[in-house]
Amino acid sequence: MEKIIAGVTVDVNAEGYLTQISQWNENIASAIAVEEEVGPLGPKHWEVLKYLRDQQSRGTALSIRGIGKSGVVDIKTFYELFPNGPLKKASKIAGIPKPASCI
């Protein structure tokens, strides 16, 4: 389905995740962040979002454990930056697919 975010029409799935990674931009990220009650994005947020997009483009499966080990952010801070389900929220804001739910 289509949705207008930050004045741009983008493709999203039923849960609001962007389906085309290339349609993402920083304004869209900021708009989703407000919608998700993460609030204004600071430098640390951007650093994490960039890391997530990099990993995604390399085809690496994302996990909270992996992010904690990445050196970009520790898990405690990750929770502070993106409260209530940080990986799900950060992925949505980063414009990448929802992390595959574990089995």
Place this chain on the structure above:
Amino acid sequence: MKRIVILGAGSGGTMLARHLFKKLPHDLYKITLVDPEARHYYQPGFLFLPFGQIEPEACYRPKTDFIPKGIQLKTDRALIIKPDIQQITLENGQHMHYDVLVVATGTHIAPEETPGMLGEGWRKDVFDFYSFEGAMALREKLAHWQGGRLVVHITETPIKCPVAPLEFAFLADAYFDEKGLRDKVQITYVTPLSGAFTKPRAAAKLGHLLEEKQIDIVTDFAIQEVDNAGKRIVSYDGIEVPYDLLVTVPTNLGDPVVANSGLGDDFGFLPVDKKSLQHRQYPNIFSLGDATNVPTSKAGSVAHFQSELLAANITRYLMGLPVRQDFDGHANCFIETGYGKALLIDFNYETEPVEGTFPIPGIGPMQLLTETRMNHLGKQAFHWIYFHMLLEGRSIPFVSPQMKVSGKKLNQITR
């Protein structure tokens, strides 16, 4: 002579070795299993040990019982895999060459990954039941425990047998009821997931069962530490759950041999193609069972289905034929719900667990996603089937490696 080396002689490694032994000419191929542990544990028994519903001696047999003469068993631990020179290094310092390598090293609990878990309360009021020692220690504890707050907890996912902690909560409910202690025991189920299970229809059903049995559930709980002195677990976002008795499933990690060889994912599991079980970069490396990163349950039933298909694929590889994309993620798990009943789920990569009949479509005798006595008898029979059929590389009648869609109510909404 070509050499096939299988690391790990647990469920998956043993079954695969026997399938290969049947398929390959013995004068051309030598099969070697490597495993440091002398006992073959029946891990599903660990669920019943704490409640005194199985005897410890019934939970293991010597590994040699299941390995026919002609398959070599090396009692040693693999430390490093060097894929470029097709060699592994063992703990005793020896090197072994392989033509085909299979990683079947399973997964183990790593309580040291969570701050405080191995603190002063470990095996006093903090227990696991995913190891034989843990289940035995908990058995002692439960025999004398007089009640309080029981917290059943999953540290992080994925874990092997993802339904086992739920089953533990259900069995605890019945166990304390039968002891006349249920009104003194408050049971809370704490999970990092957003519901009782990963797949929606089963999660709804199981969530409903928790409610029926008056077991509280705390979801989306990502543990930061076990506070031994304060007797509570604390999450990264500051939620606290107090306990008198904590039964946790610690982080499950792959064996260090995978990570130390630079081949692991974040949890030390080996990434392989989810349908062929072949390594993408090194086509002579394969994996099955809990050691892989494929997105299905880590369960004995999965290792069983995979072993048959993987034996065929390895044979094809050795003959220079392309491998097949045959494995569909098929998993089949009994879920004990207490009072002599159980539920059964059957699913794969594409199809989530739904209601229906199993294994014979339309007949059963087992019912999917529904609590019945017959399902419980099925789970009990699994003990015998495991030791006498599966480990010998035999199939269960009517149960195929690929999931059957017939007999399943795929479109009906359940609660």
